[in-house]
Amino acid sequence: MNFEFTDEQKLFAESVRRFAQQHLEEGALKRAHDPRFPFDVAKLMSQQGLMGITIAEADGGQGGSLMDAVIAIEQIAAVCPRSSDVVQFGSFGPIRTFSEYGTPAQKERWLPDLLGGKAVMSLGMTEPDAGSAATDLRTTAKPDGSHYILNGTKVFSTFSPDAAIFLIYVRFGPGVGGIGSVIVERDTPGFQIGPPSSFMSGEEWCELHFDNCRIPAENVLLGPGGFKKQMSGFNVERIGNTARALAFGRYAFERAREHVATREQFGRPLCEFQGLQWKFAEMAIKLESAQLLLYRAAVNADRGFPSAYETAVAKAACNTVGFEVAHESVQAMGATGYSRESLVEYCMRRCRGWMIAGGSVEILKNRIAEHIFDRRFDQRPRHAAAAE
Numbered sequence: 001m002n003f004e005f006t007d008e009q010k011l012f013a014e015s016v017r018r019f020a021q022q023h024l025e026e027g028a029l030k031r032a033h034d035p036r037f038p039f040d041v042a043k044l045m046s047q048q049g050l051m052g053i054t055i056a057e058a059d060g061g062q063g064g065s066l067m068d069a070v071i072a073i074e075q076i077a078a079v080c081p082r083s084s085d086v087v088q089f090g091s092f093g094p095i096r097t098f099s100e101y102g103t104p105a106q107k108e109r110w111l112p113d114l115l116g117g118k119a120v121m122s123l124g125m126t127e128p129d130a131g132s133a134a135t136d137l138r139t140t141a142k143p144d145g146s147h148y149i150l151n152g153t154k155v156f157s158t159f160s161p162d163a164a165i166f167l168i169y170v171r172f173g174p175g176v177g178g179i180g181s182v183i184v185e186r187d188t189p190g191f192q193i194g195p196p197s198s199f200m201s202g203e204e205w206c207e208l209h210f211d212n213c214r215i216p217a218e219n220v221l222l223g224p225g226g227f228k229k230q231m232s233g234f235n236v237e238r239i240g241n242t243a244r245a246l247a248f249g250r251y252a253f254e255r256a257r258e259h260v261a262t263r264e265q266f267g268r269p270l271c272e273f274q275g276l277q278w279k280f281a282e283m284a285i286k287l288e289s290a291q292l293l294l295y296r297a298a299v300n301a302d303r304g305f306p307s308a309y310e311t312a313v314a315k316a317a318c319n320t321v322g323f324e325v326a327h328e329s330v331q332a333m334g335a336t337g338y339s340r341e342s343l344v345e346y347c348m349r350r351c352r353g354w355m356i357a358g359g360s361v362e363i364l365k366n367r368i369a370e371h372i373f374d375r376r377f378d379q380r381p382r383h384a385a386a387a388e
């Protein structure tokens, strides 16, 4: 076992950090407070080979590992937290499921723009009555000759105000076995995108309505029985949320560390007060231990897909630690940390969201408990579970 990066990983990390310092440091604050997808950053990253890190070279990606993509998130977020969302989009998000399971024709049609930073894809899984219980989704896809007709509503989809393409989880039939997914283009008749609403983080999302929306059968990504594959792909997305939460916690920690090392009160630097020293020691212990769980899940990924258990442990740890550290960093910086000019409060707000998004901390703990006891714990009332 070796806790050091390889020489290749060190070189990659250094080159990504240099790129970020040259191109992304300036404007980091403005980007954080802009709810729109930063297409300028996506284009720059595409030229730099930072889009599609986890996607096969044959599909126009970089053919790298999940760990390479985690390193990229860490290095970008250390300079411009918001820009790491582009790495998430290009290497971890629905694009990863799409590139794994898409047909050659689908990939040829959509991947060049997605990897070129010209278009963004949004994931529509959650519905008004299907949040944590994702398999309760009701959006239907009914066959109609060479087409499918979609009906239903999706909520909370990240990047939905800007997305050109949507990966939508749908129900082809009853039960978990009836779930699959389709690709819907923004301007498809019968697909209405509501006005943007804001999360606490400032990110925006729109309600997505499908009202007899007709899509060609070629747009089916995964047919009935595709749910398991969708969740394997979703574990990659979770690792991206895990990596960003930890990286945002670390960003806040660094700003707070610099602040208490120089800011003086009562005639001495704040870091000379033991109450603050212990806060920082505790934050370092949390960050270092969560980091190992993240790296374990990424390094052990099988053909780029991490195990559900290792992902759950890493995400629950990093989401919680990222938020706690960012929260303590705000405190250690006083009003400066609480101000919108510091980016530390921004990191705290973003980290709070990842405790809910993409498998809440509670749902991940349910998954971990199933691993511990080596049995499934059905969350539904007994009569409902029996009826499935």
Ligand SMILES: Cc1cc2nc3c(=O)[nH]c(=O)nc-3n(C[C@H](O)[C@H](O)[C@H](O)COP(=O)(O)OP(=O)(O)OC[C@H]3O[C@@H](n4cnc5c(N)ncnc54)[C@H](O)[C@@H]3O)c2cc1C
Pocket: 122, 123, 124, 125, 126, 127, 130, 131, 132, 133, 155, 156, 157, 158, 159, 199, 353, 354, 356, 357, 358, 359, 360, 361, 362, 363, 366, 379
């Ligand atoms: C920042 C952000 C980005 C998001 N992006 C997307 C996106 O791109 N696409 C998309 O489809 N969705 C997205 N979502 C939605 C997200 O997937 C859901 O919010 C999540 O699945 C939880 O569903 P819910 O909000 O309906 O909460 P609910 O499911 O109603 O849960 C409410 C609370 O109860 C807890 N809870 C529920 N069931 C259990 C249980 N069995 N045991 C213990 N506790 C339980 C939950 O953990 C939570 O704390 C995003 C959400 C956020 C916050």
